[in-house]
Amino acid sequence: MPTPRSKQVCLQATPYYHCISRCVRRAYLCGKDHVSDRSYEHRRGWIEKRLLFLSQIFCIDICAYAVMSNHCHLVLHINHAQALKLNDEEVVNRWHKVCKGTLITQQFALGNQIDGDLLPTLKQTISIYRNRLFSVSWFMRLLNEPIARMANAEDECTGRFWEGRFVSQALLNESALAACMAYVDLNPVRAGIVDIPEKSEFTSIRRRIKALLQGKEDEQIMPFSDKAKSKRSETLPFNLDDYLKLVDFTGKTMKNRQVNVIDSALPGILSRLNISSSNWYQLTTKFEDYFKGPVGNSVALSDFCRLQNRMRRPNIAVSKQLFG
Template sequence: MPTPRSKQLCLQATPYYHCVSRCVRRAFLCGQDRVSNKSYEHRRAWIEKRLLFLSKVFCIKICAYAVMSNHCHLVVHIDENAARELTDLEVVQRWHHVYQGTLITQQFERENKVEDYLVATLKHTISVYRNRLFDLSWFMRSLNEPIARMANAEDECTGRFWEGRFVSQALLDDSALAACMAYVDLNPLRSGMVDTPEQSEFTSIRRRVQSLLQRKDANPLMPFRDQREPGLASVVPFNFKDYLELVDLTGKAMRANDVNIIDNNLPRILSRLNISSSNWFRLTRKFEVYFKGAIGNCESLTHFCNLQNRVRRLNINVSKKYFR
């Protein structure tokens, strides 16, 4: 029986989550269908465009993403405080970027007021919208539903395009976050689609490298610690150059199937995270195979389970093996 979403998410424990949406019925997001000989490559752009748009509307930032042939990986940061700090008008304006809203919220956006007898209804609606702006299920729904409709229209069919539920995993500490981000960024290289991480189209690592080379300041992805801007509270807790070096070395090790490449040029970030190079190599190759559910070291898992009144600590033996 699937784990209820309420048991998968715990913002008191962590704001970081790994999400995966997969296609059904042999549906494609990209690539060449060997049966019909039809290319679906353009659908990857649909996902990326929609994803980056939603990250500006919701109080959910994108740390990493990779759009693959029949599934999509995301690593997100949920910022509840940012949603709480929005004014009522800002909440309504953001929501109307994605959904139509109600006649009352439309009037409020136009005139910044409503009749007295509608105020209570308006306040309740805004409260619902505010909670949805940091709700991971609503974010994924807003991402997946339009893509499904567009794909069904193109395929001239009806029915499901995505699996009924997206997979979500809580990333409970920096080690879990770094391993998951690298796993996502290296997905195309690991699949043999490219030779280097920066060649991976429709991935966060490519977008970040291009932004760095072109010196673009307006990057819709969540910034790293050394890219912090004044007044910015939430950042990825690593330096981007350290992370980039780590991903590059890991990619070279994967292509050569030789962990010694990482050993001989041990990045500082691995020492800080206290992960051995051999364990890191295994994690970035089979992250989803090793972990089902929340991910982190033993202390983080214990804290997560205590917050949710769980007796059993899932992944505890794997955590002991890979996270010191």
Template sequence: MPTPRSKQICLQATPYYHCVSRCVRRAFLCGKDKVTNTCYEHRREWIECRLLFLAKVFCIDICAYAVMSNHVHVVLHIDHDKVKSLTDSEVINRWHKVCKGTLLTQQFAKGDDIHQSLLPTLTSTIEIYRQRPFDISWFMRLLNEPIARQANAEDNCTGRFWEGRFTSQALLDEAALAACMAYVDLNPVRAGMAKTPEKSAHTSIKLRVKAAIKGEQPKALMPFVGNPRKDMPNGLPFKLDEYIQLVDLTGRVIRDDKAGHIENTLPTIINRLNISTDSWLRLTTEFEKQFKGAVGQQASLEQFSELQQRRRQNITSSQQLFG
């Protein structure tokens, strides 16, 4: 039986999650169907645009993403503090960007007078809407539904386009986060869709490299803010140049289709996270195969299991791959 979503999302343990949605039909989400010789490559832009749009509406940051031929990877960060700072008007206006809301919320957004008897209903509705900007289930729902409708209309058919549930993995510490982000960014290279990470269309790594050339970071993605320190700003706890170098070096090994080793000039990010080069290669090529639930070092997994009051998962893989 699938694990309830409430058991997979735990903000007390981590704000970082890896989500995957897979296409249920043989007809691809993107790419070229070799059977019918139909090209669906344009659909990759559909989902990338939708993904980046939702990041502006929700209080959820995008750390990494990759749009593949029949599935989509996203690494998300839930910014709960940002939700708390939103006013009632901001909550309503954000929600109206993706859904119509109710007649009452529409009147409130226009600044119309609300009858005294309807105020409790309005307050209750706003509280419901306030829970949604940091809800991953709503994020993935509003990502997938429009794409399914567009694809069904284009294919002139009805029925499910996506599997019934998206998968979700809690990333419990920096080691799990770095490994998962690299795994996602290198998915097109591993699948033979691109020769290098920076040439992987519709991926976060391409956006980051393109911006880095100009000495910038893409506004649509969660920024890198350097190694953990006192008064740490909100962002990914790594150095941008080290992460890009690490992904590039790892991609070269994966592209060569050899068991081999990464160069000895690895960025210090690997040493800080206490991950060996052999383990790093396994993590960036077999992340979903090695872990079927929450991911992290042994101490992080034990703490997560105590919070969730459930048995420990992935302990063996964690001991082998995270030292």
């Protein structure tokens, strides 16, 4: 039986989540349809543009993403504190950039005086909008629905475009976060589309490398702890150079299919995360095969289940095997 959304997202346990959306049709989401010989590559740009646009409106940061031929991967960070700091005007203005709102909120946004009898309704609506601004479900809804409408219009058809609701996984500790980010960033390398990460179009790793070469920070994706400007209160718990070395090392390992690597060749970040080279290889090549729910070590899984009042710990055996 599927796990309810209320059991998949728990901000007390973690703000990091891995989300996956898959296309339902034979015709690829963004790739080339080998039957009709028609290319849909331009749709990858639709998704990336929409994703980066929403990241500037929602209180949700993009840690990693990869837009593939028939699915897309996202690693998201829910910035609950940012949502709470927004004043009422900021909440309404942000929401109106993606939805019309109500007549009352439209009048409020224009600066018109709201009658006393309507104030409670306005406050309640703003509270709902504030909660939506850090909701993964609303973020994915407003990402996927416009893409489906555009694709249907282009194909001159109706019906489902996406397979169903997106898949969501809680990433409960730094090891799970690093493994999932690398898994997402290396999707094109693992699929054999490119041989090195910096050639991976429509991925976060390419944006990060491009920004680094230009000597600036990409403000549309979540920065690492050593590259954040003062205005960014939330950062990823890694060093950018360490992470890039880790992704490069992992990509070469995948290319050469060299599972066991001598300790001196391992990036230092793996030692800090306490993951062996063989376990890291398994995590970054078969992450979705091993984990169908929350991901983390046994301690993090136990804490997550306790907060969710769950009797059973999912993925506990494979977590002990891979995370120690």
